[in-house]
Amino acid sequence: MSTIEPRITVGVDGSVGSAAAVAWAANLASRRHLELKVVHGLQLAGVYYGGGMLGAGAEALFDAIRADGERAIADACSLVASIDKDLVVTTEQPNEPPVPLLIEESRHARMLIVGRTGAGGFADMLLGGTAATVVAHAHCPIAVVRGRDGATAVPGSGPVVVGVDGSPNSEQALAIAFEEASLRGTPLIALHAWNDVTYEDAFGTARILTPPDTLEDDEERLLGQRLAGWQEKYPDVEVRRVLVRDRPRHALLEASAEAQLVVVGSRGRGGFTGMLLGSTSQALVQHAQCPVLVVRPEPKA
The missing domain is CATH 3.40.50.12370 (Rossmann fold)
Structure with a gap:
């Protein structure tokens, strides 16, 4: 049985759409007096093949991907602090793809927040693949943060x-x-x-x-x-x-x-x-x- 915790969870990837989602989530958590959890799933597709890592440079690539995730989380936390410095924030960056990570997070959060498109989305894409899949499978209310006419x-x-x-x-x-x-x-x-x-x-x-x-x-x-x-x-x-x-x-x-x-x-x-x-x-x-x-x-x- 899933335990619902008094928190809002937001998925981040360092994109502009992700930053808009973080700001929206921080304001929501502040109004509701809830903890905010910031999560980032590592995009490791292509790094692993079968049971092992690809090529001699795979370890360096893995480190770069992890560093990008850490920057995305750090930037998100800085943005949250500028909105409400007293907001309780936790973070997580597991070795797990974004979609299953966010769906699992939705089992425990009061609400899940995602951006309209992520770092891997094309400029003219209406909704990123991660957001579309998570909306269809989430276990809690989920917000897709959109602006007017596709603006951030x-x-x-x-x-x-x-x-x-x-x-x-x-x-x-x-x-x-x-x-x-x-x-x-x-x-x-x-x-x-x-x-x-x-x-x-x-x-x-x-x-x-x-x-x-x-x-x-x-x-x-x-x-x-x-x-x-x-x-x-x-x-x-x-x-x-x-x-x-x-x-x-x-x-x-x-x-x-x-x-x-x-x-x-x-x-x-x-x-x-x-x-x-x-x-x-x-x-x-x-x-x-x-x-x-x-x-x-x-x-x-």
Whole structure:
């Protein structure tokens, strides 16, 4: 059984995107009064072949890779200290690739933070391979730190936006979104997008299932029911209800252009049981204009 510790973990690799993730994680840990753990997994692909190291210069290459990791961690710690010198910070650099390291860390952290792209990402890549894989397999809420229009500067103002669809995973996202809005002292936009059209795959046709007015009343009722208890728990949070007839991913992507954080469940009520990441959360971590926090389903007891 995994033990959840009172900490936030951030993965670093020395890239500009990694620095943005560290700054965002440090501010988050400071607001939540949690310890921050900075981790770096050694990129040793190509150094080892079979059971041994490649070539006479492999030891020097290994030392260089380790030194790069140590610099990345040191730079991250300096950045954290400039944000909150009293923040408790721990570090780790195991001989382990980044992806399995971060997934294992997600078993114990309250939240995991990664940058949009890493040191190995191409300039025009929407999401680095490490981030994409970890988002799909993490065991705790995971934030992908993004800026406006692909920039590294992360928005520090604007509302928190949460996608609401009535699923259990959406309820978990609401809990975190209300807490984040309260800690940040910013309004919460509870966005519920619905579509009255269903598409027949076999023929490519569309049909209206229910009269639109009836559907809209039902969806408005659903949104109100989902928010009722949370508004009582967080009376300090100004809640703005947004109900739109649109696909959720499109509506949330538009909202991200003015938000400082978007919170979504990893799978909505339309997701398949075995799907690791739903289409809405996939679209957001790839294209959103602000950090995206993906909330994973709570493990079954």
